Amino acid sequence: xxSTAVEGLAAKPVVDIMVCVPDVExxxxxxxxxxxxxxxxxxxxxxxxxxxxxxxxxxxxQIHVWQAGSEGERAHLxxxxxxxxxxxxxxxxxxxxxxxxxxxxxxxxxxxxxxxEHILDALEAAEQWAAATTWTPG
Numbered sequence: 011x012x013s014t015a016v017e018g019l020a021a022k023p024v025v026d027i028m029v030c031v032p033d034v035e036x037x038x039x040x041x042x043x044x045x046x047x048x049x050x051x052x053x054x055x056x057x058x059x060x061x062x063x064x065x066x067x068x069x070x071x072q073i074h075v076w077q078a079g080s081e082g083e084r085a086h087l088x089x090x091x092x093x094x095x096x097x098x099x100x101x102x103x104x105x106x107x108x109x110x111x112x113x114x115x116x117x118x119x120x121x122x123x124x125x126x127e128h129i130l131d132a133l134e135a136a137e138q139w140a141a142a143t144t145w146t147p148g
Contacts, residue, residue: 011074011086013107016093020104027073028086034059034077049073058082085133087147092136099132 012026013019031040034057041051044061049071053060057077063069076083093100110124139145 011090012072015090016100018097019093019100020108024069025071027071028083029073029075030078030083031075032078034075034080040075044073044075084147088136088140088145089129089133091145092132092139095139096135099135103128103132 011028012024013021014025029040029044033039037051037059041059045051048067049061049063051059051061052064057080059075061073061075062071074086076086093103106128107125110121114121114124
């Protein structure tokens with residue numbers, strides 16, 4: 011998932027990995043395995059767990075564990091597939107990310123907030139595309 015999963019899209023050198031599990035609340039089934047790779051659990055949200063290295067370890071990977079069938083899982087896959095299928099949308103997203111990165115070079119929270127409106131608009135277009143093409147998550 012993420013920008014590294016879309017060919018031609020500029021991305022930070024951080025790979026976002028999506029893992030989907032039947033029950034995200036059953037942390038015993040996956041947390042020890044992921045943390046055993048040296049990537050500790052950093053946050054818990056409904057239907058989502060987030061893992062990333064702790065500084066000073068480099069952040070080369072982030073692991074997102076989603077509840078299988080959740081809206082979060084679906085939205086991330088839909089956004090990825092929409093950008094893969096629509097070069098103009100991919101390029102517009104890349105331009106917006108580049109500008110946000112320039113403007114918020116030292117503020118990761120502001121950078122992520124700057125992307126939110128664009129992503130929500132793109133997801134609206136992606137939903138229309140999905141309905142017209144009978145897209146399914148995969």
